[in-house]
Amino acid sequence: MSNLAVLPIVMPLIAGVLLAFFHNKLPLVRTLAKVLTIINFLVVLYVFYYVINNGSVVLETGGWIAPYGIILVADIFSITLVLTTNIIALATVFYAPLTLSKKQEEFYFYSFFFLLITGVSGAFITGDLFNLFVFFEVLLMASYGLIVLGGERVQLRESIKYVLINLFSSMLFVTTVAFLYSVVGTVNMAQIAERVGEVEQKGVLTTIAILLFFVFGTKAALFPLYYWLPKPYTVPNPVVSALFGALLTKVGIYSIIRIFTLIFVYQTTFTHDLFLWIAVFTLIFGVIGALSTNNIKLIIAYNIIPAVGFMLLGVGILNETAVSGTVYYLVHDMLIKAALFLLIGAIVHLTGTTDLKKMGGLIHHYPLLGWMLFLAALILAGIPPFSGFIGKLLLLQGALLNGEILVVIIGLLSSLLILFSVMKIFIRAFWGEENKEIQPNRKMANKLTIPAIFLLFFSVLLGVGAELFYPGVKNISAYLLDPEIYIQSVLKE
Amino acid sequence: MLFTIIIPLLFAIFVPAFAKWKDKIHTGYFVLLVPLSIFIYYLQFIGEDFQPISASYSWIPSLMISLSFYLDGLSLLFVLLISGIGTLVTFYSIYYLHKSERLGSFYVYLLLFMAAMLGVVLSDNIFVLYTFWELTSISSFLLIGYWHHRAASRYGALKSMMITVFGGLSMLGGLILLNVITGTTSIQAMIQQKDIILESPYLPIIMTFIFLGAFTKSAQFPFHIWLPDAMEAPTPVSAYLHSATMVKAGIFLIARFLPIFVLNEWFFVVVSGIGILTLCWGSFMAVRQTDLKGILAFSTISQLGLIMSLLGIGTKTAIFAAAFHTLNHATFKGSLFMIAGIVDHETGTRDIRKLGGLMTLLPISATLAFFGAFSMAGMPLPFLNGFYSKEMFFDATLELHDNPLVGAQLLGQAIPYLAVIGSIFTFIYSMYLVFGTFTGKAKLDQLPKKPHEAPLGMLVSPILLVIAVIVIGLFPNLVNQSFLAHTAEAISGYQIEKNIVFWQGFIPPLFMSITVVVLGALLYVTRKKWSKVYTVIPGNLSFNRVYDKIIVGVETYSSKITNSYMNGSLRRYIALIMTMIVVTTFVTIFATGGFQIKTDDLAEVSYAEIFVAVTMALAAIGTVFARNKIAAILILGVVGYGLSLLFVIYRAPDLALTQLVVETITVALFLLCFYHLPNLRKTDDTIGIKLTNGIIATSFGTMMTLVAISAHSSKWFPTISDYYVETSYKLGGGDNIVNIILVDMRGLDTLFEITVLGIAALAIYGMVKLRGEKEGE
């Protein structure tokens, strides 16, 4: 059954390649994309189910034993994230035809889409550090393809910044992997973990760890590395923004969680305290960014940053409660960011502007959209009983268990300001005098809202039905905090 | 108990359906059933032999979040207020809100609020309490913003939400701390463990956090500013949320945790201090208002301050008085709000300067208003409940404290005087409110509508409330043993018996009451003469302005801060990112002993390599200074070909070949793409920028070199490559180890490397073919 681990990567790869051949037969491509996404989702669901019940699935690709070949590890953590990724894929694939132009669809949107999923799933599942680099490149390359899709002036301008920054961090990544290889003589993550543990992360290893942290921190958009993020996320089509906002930064934070719970856990007073500070500054500056603008897409793009800050908090605190908080928040944030970008995309699509000052009274035309945005705002701000609250609660509890009062105060204050930044959209766009000139298209609005409702459903379920998920998340946290389990499952010593 | 919370929520789901028939039957009639049945249900608990009951339902046990409810005297008082006033307000709203309004939304919000508020006062689990707490803020936000086409409504809604959610989050911080310290999520269990809490070093923080929650919700100074703006809500909402129930959630919270915190000496200073200050400030400011609802809003603020200060005093009398006044305030203030609504409804204005002489036109309303206002003023009349609790308040202020804090002793001395001052102003605005509206000369020409008495339906609710005022006034013991005694016991934790009588003899509280009436009447009559005082206090001092400044400031400053570094300049982004990486990495190298150098295991140096290396270095530097694009690209090529040479020297034939091919294609591509683009220019950067660029680049390069040397000097483990050498032929069936690694051992890398190339090809094809709008290339 170990082949199960490769399915979440190979299936979208095949789909992506397949669809490239039919790219100008749009109706076929659309249907195929939807069907393939659903099949992929079901397969991943099965793998998820299997992993939950039988433990990690470890695949030694090509039959080359660990640690020599490339190892794929579908453990409870990675498969949970892959499943979440596929939920988002479902919502976006149904949304895509509504806002994309025909041309954009024809020029390989669906191929890029599936290859992005491939890269993201691969990054989650791989157990090999160099292979992680390769999957990063797959997902980045797919994201380059998506971000330039359309070729508008602004889009191209922001794309090149995006590509350049990511290119630089990729180069730093691959170099750092080589440094690490020089010291520990391997690129298999489990073996790296084992060997770093043997020498207790002495000497140059912490420096290498910090370099890796910055590589992933750049992708994850941490302070002060996130400058590249907000603008480029606003220029492509909303469905692309949703994919980016939900998935790309999360791969970065996933890698940080993985590397700094599995491998570099022997100098925590230095590394993890540093993370705590970086997390706090990420929260503060992210929130400030979110408040700084009237461009609704930009507001949501900036809101990615404080969320990453919250997740890093848990890594910095590194106790079981806080790490469960991080995991919970990670899943929550993937869903809610996708939902928010889809909702905002709907507003922009319907009104033709991103400027809040030009909107007003939309609730009369689009009540469903408005109330879903309202709900999403509450979820994002961590109002109970929704998913954001559970994650935040765990993080704050974890912080207090370590006596980090300041962190808690900043966490709470940023929640307030996050609520303000999104509620501002509700108040200014949906309340107020309606613009009589707008020709309302309620049918379109409802169509655009349904994929977001699908995602919000999971967000609400993750909060109200926390009992269904939290024990699992707690397991993940305990699992992450005990690197031996991972090492054993891969190296089988 | 759970069902009393679920019923309003369930109804909230169906209300929009009922609202479809609103032309036939007003939606309010359906809604009315909800609070009424809840009220009747809870009425049964009143009685001398009442015992607290609890019920618990599992929700998220793994997080210790359970739907556990606890009904004691304190919650009973509140649930009866919520359902009782709720019934009256709903009935009143049927006549107040016309069928043309969006009734569905209105009642959904109202029911949401009702459920939330019931949840707040019944929850024993702190996180469930917090959930309902935030839901009250949200439903209040929606209700204030009900007429959202008005800018003032939107402003008020946002303001109330920002301030109360701020408090809610602060309270959450306090609750989590309590949870972490005690290991429980049940309030009753926490009270059992109060010693642990009182000895915790976090106690000051816990108290601050929880008090902030209570003070913001109950509109205590200086957080009171949201309440006057909340008056933009429809009047039934103001009467309900912003006078009788939601604003008392803060009172409830303090009362709930009183058994723990009262044992700390700061409790009195902070709670009573803020409370009495709020009492004085609120009543003082109420006199200045011209809007009827504005007067009532500030009046509510000051009355909440009064109750808060009573809780802070924390003696038997004080606690009983707090419970008593909570009840009384709901009755008289509720009726006054409804009358204000009637006046507004019938005359079209709430501006007291345009009103006057309505006594003859609205005789019933006027009579009701007089009862309400006189009760509020604490007029010593045996049929007004306000007098009793006010008297008890004075009594409580006189009780001495054995609190060791200096501040507490000072406050203890000052409180009776402050109480009298606050009450004098209360007296003044109460008189102003009724006499200004109903007596004097009618200015009918200034009124938008021709006034006449309200329909009976609208009058029913205030009449019932005024009847309550009178009945409690005449027979205060009706609510004593069977009801308020339980409340007081629930708050304090021990039995409190209190005899409520009208005439207690010539004791200090009586003199205080008389002072209030005499001075109050005097100042009311002469108010025009001293009203100039408001130009000095508050004058320009306004907490509203502080809020506005904060809100506007938050937006402008965050724009300023953000735009100062997010200026879209790629150079700036890269420079900042690199600086951060370089600085942190150097710090790490020094802090963790990261630098190592070992020279015993190095390859020997040969001239050929040195020559290639120097050439490459010079070429690399040359790219910086090149002024011609073709030259720059070719110099870059030199670096690339140099690299292939190095690959040859270092025994990597496959690499050398690949590098050679790739370099050639890349150079060709470079030339192709940049042929049409402008030539390289001399940079116009200032010397400073050049210098920073240089420093950043050099330090980054140095850092990489240092880490590389350290990494190379720390080869502590055998490499896995040995295995590849051994098995390449045996298992991989090939001689070329690199090839075997690529296609077999690490075949997955290669598969996805090809994928990357494929995607790049598609993306490039897309870019070339798919042009944006209006581009005719």
Add this chain to the structure above:
Amino acid sequence: MEIIMSILSGILFTTGIYNLLQKQLLRIIIGTALISHGAHLFILTMGKLKRGAPPILEYDISQYTDPLPQALILTSIVISFGVTSLLLVLAYRVSKRNETDNMDLLRGNENE
């Protein structure tokens, strides 16, 4: 020799970053190319240099240079090639579409 190679790679990074910090697109892309070269050289240096024969199995040779870094570099070269090609075309399109190759004029403003 490894130390000299590390310094050379450091110089490639330095010049690459210096170019990356310039305004003109061509310089910036030259910068990225230099950085890739630097990175590849670093990887190669991290396997020991010149310790044995090229990693192609031959009779009676037992000492080979470390093949793994070579495999990694190969993968990386190909990927870098893909990215660089995309970047070049993108740069071309950006400068055509925005009518400038100066990144300082490509900052954009808030309302776009």
